[in-house]
Amino acid sequence: MTLLSVRGLAKSYGGRRVLDGIDLDVAEHEVVVLIGASGSGKSTLLRCVNLLEDLDDGQIVLDGVDISDPRLNPDIARRSMGVVFQSFNLFPHMTVLDNITLAPRVVHGVPRPQAEADAQALLARVGLPEKANAYPDHLSGGQQQRVAIARALAYHPRLLLLDEITSALDPELVGEVLSLVRDLATTGRTILMATHEMGFAKQVADRVCFLDEGRLVEQGPPSQILTSPTHPRTRQFLHRVIEAGRL
Incomplete structure (x- = not known):
């Protein structure tokens, strides 16, 4: 069952296109991990899903309800989502x-x-x-x-949104937080998260989505995206990640 459906999501700041027609589905009990360079749109996507940002275009459906409908009270929609920044x-x-x-x-x-x-x-x-x-x-x-x-x-x-939750932590504290998320994932939580922790994504994700310049360039199981991606931009990004020792 699809719990979250995003269609044609677009968002700009000051004339700069931050999200450019994102289409994304998240099934119930699925763990979807967003990866990409800083500024690729990961955090903005999560903030739009949580209705913390106004959409320029597109639709967000959560559990069968169009929560992007401006007639809907966003606070009611947010009651179905937990978010950690x-x-x-x-x-x-x-x-x-x-x-x-x-x-x-x-x-x-x-x-x-x-x-x-x-x-x-x-x-x-x-x-x-x-x-x-x-x-x-x-x-x-x-x-x-x-x-x-x-x-x-x-x-x-129903849906847990996690936005780079280890980026503000000292390296020795990262493991304890990721261990908790790993435990949550094994209990069937539906999670959409952005992270720079590629090794963690490889272990926990059901699906990895690579974002670049506001577009969802490539998605698939971590075994495919993180080891043998098909898109040149994904390969370039992961090459840099490997050089930095983060995968």
Whole structure:
């Protein structure tokens, strides 16, 4: 079953075409990884899917609903999506528990005792059960990103969007966050993520999509895209990745 369908998605900033007619389907329980050079449109695509950016053209259908319809309240559509960005975006004045329970309580009307019980279960799942009453600035970057993922999962989203979630981390913290995403992938989560971690993409992705200058140039299973791509631009990009020791 197709959970997300993107058709003809276009977006420009100041006359510069950032997304140029993107067509993309994501099946339920599928892990789709977006790769490409910085500025290729990966983050903009995720922000458009989450309706954080206005579309210049195109259509986004989530679970059979055209969420790009301007008559639709975008906040309603976002309730079906969890999103984690490069920066952690945790509220510094709130404890970890309050950060995770805020949306379920305020947006979804979950009673506080249930929201807190669910949050404690999520903290155990991400390996931080003892950090419920800690404040974000008392956590490492990797711990903050794991809390951000727990927060994104707190309202049981159908689709999880992950935007370069390890790019702001020190190298030694990258592994703990990617390990968590790997665990989520094995439980059947539907994930659309952008990453520069090619080795991780090779291990976890059901499908890899290469973006270049706002176009989806090539897509397929990681065994094909990352080892024997057909498009010259994909081969050039991966050659540079290999030279940098990232694949």
